[in-house]
Amino acid sequence: MRRKLIAANWKMNGSRTANAAWLASFDGSRAPCDVVVCAPFVYLPQVLAGLRAAEAGAQNLSAEAPGAHTGEVAGEMLLDLGVRWVIVGHSERRMLYGESSQVVAAKAARALALGLRPIVCVGETLAEREAGRTLEVIGAQLEAVLARCAPAQLLAGALAYEPVWAIGTGRTASPVQAQEVHAAIRAQVAHADAAAASQLRLLYGGSMKPANAAELLAQPDVDGGLIGGASLQAAEFAAICGAAG
Numbered sequence: 439m440r441r442k443l444i445a446a447n448w449k450m451n452g453s454r455t456a457n458a459a460w461l462a463s464f465d466g467s468r469a470p471c472d473v474v475v476c477a478p479f480v481y482l483p484q485v486l487a488g489l490r491a492a493e494a495g496a497q498n499l500s501a502e503a504p505g506a507h508t509g510e511v512a513g514e515m516l517l518d519l520g521v522r523w524v525i526v527g528h529s530e531r532r533m534l535y536g537e538s539s540q541v542v543a544a545k546a547a548r549a550l551a552l553g554l555r556p557i558v559c560v561g562e563t564l565a566e567r568e569a570g571r572t573l574e575v576i577g578a579q580l581e582a583v584l585a586r587c588a589p590a591q592l593l594a595g596a597l598a599y600e601p602v603w604a605i606g607t608g609r610t611a612s613p614v615q616a617q618e619v620h621a622a623i624r625a626q627v628a629h630a631d632a633a634a635a636s637q638l639r640l641l642y643g644g645s646m647k648p649a650n651a652a653e654l655l656a657q658p659d660v661d662g663g664l665i666g667g668a669s670l671q672a673a674e675f676a677a678i679c680g681a682a683g
C-alpha cells in the first residue's frame with residue numbers, strides 16, 4: 439500500500455506576512471497523508487520553522503557541486519538548512535528556463551546522491567497531446583531520468599505527472615486521462631524494476647483543487663498530488679490533503 443503524498447508548490451509566491459498566516463493556519467497532523475511544502479528558497483527557513491507535521495521542500499536545485507555558479511543553489515545548502523525534498527524538472531523550469539531532460543535527470547541524480555528526496559516532474563504540452571504523442575513524450579522524459587537514477591533510488595522521492603496544459607489553467611486531466619498516464623509511467627518503471635515500481639509514488643499535478651481532488655486521488659495509480667495555485671490558500675490545501683485519506 440502506497441501512502442499518499444500531497445505536495446504544495448508555492449511557485450514564486452509568498453511574503454513573510456502571507457507565509458506566517460499560512461503556517462499558522464495549516465496543521466499537517468490533521469492530514470491523512472504525507473505533506474510537503476515547496477517554497478521559494480529565501481522562505482525555506484521560515485517554512486522549516488513554522489511547519490507542523492509536514493516537511494519542507496525546495497522547487498529547484500543546481501546539478502552542480504558548490505562553487506562558481508553565481509545565482510544557483512546547491513543541494514548541500516538545502517540539506518544544511520534541513521530541507522529534505524526538492525521539485526526537479528517542473529514544466530516551468532523546462533519551458534521557461536530551458537532545462538532539458540538530461541539536465542533534469544542530472545538534477546534528480548544529484549539530489550538522490552546527496553540524500554534529498556526529488557519530486558521529478560514529467561508532462562506533455564497540449565500540442566503533444568493533440569498530436570497523440572503523450573505517452574511517447576513522457577516516455578522519453580522518464581527514460582532520461584531512469585538512465586541516471588535506479589527505480590529503487592527514486593523511491594526516496596516521487597514522480598509527478600503534470601500535463602503542461604493543465605498547470606495553472608483551470609483545466610484538469612480527467613481521472614481517466616490521469617490514470618492512463620500514471621499506469622504507463624508505472625509500467626515503464628516496472629520494466630527496469632517491478633518491485634520498486636509497485637512502491638513508487640506517482641503524483642498528479644495540474645489544477646488539482648478541493649472539488650476534483652477526491653476523484654483524481656481515487657485512481658489506482660494516483661498516489662498523491664502536486665498542488666500549485668490551490669496550495670496558496672492554507673484552507674484549500676488542507677481540503678485537498680483531506681481528500682487523500
Ligand code: PEP
Nearest residue numbers: 605606643644645666667
Ligand atoms: C504546479 O505548479 O505544479 C501545478 C500543478 O500548478 P496548478 O495546481 O496551479 O495547476
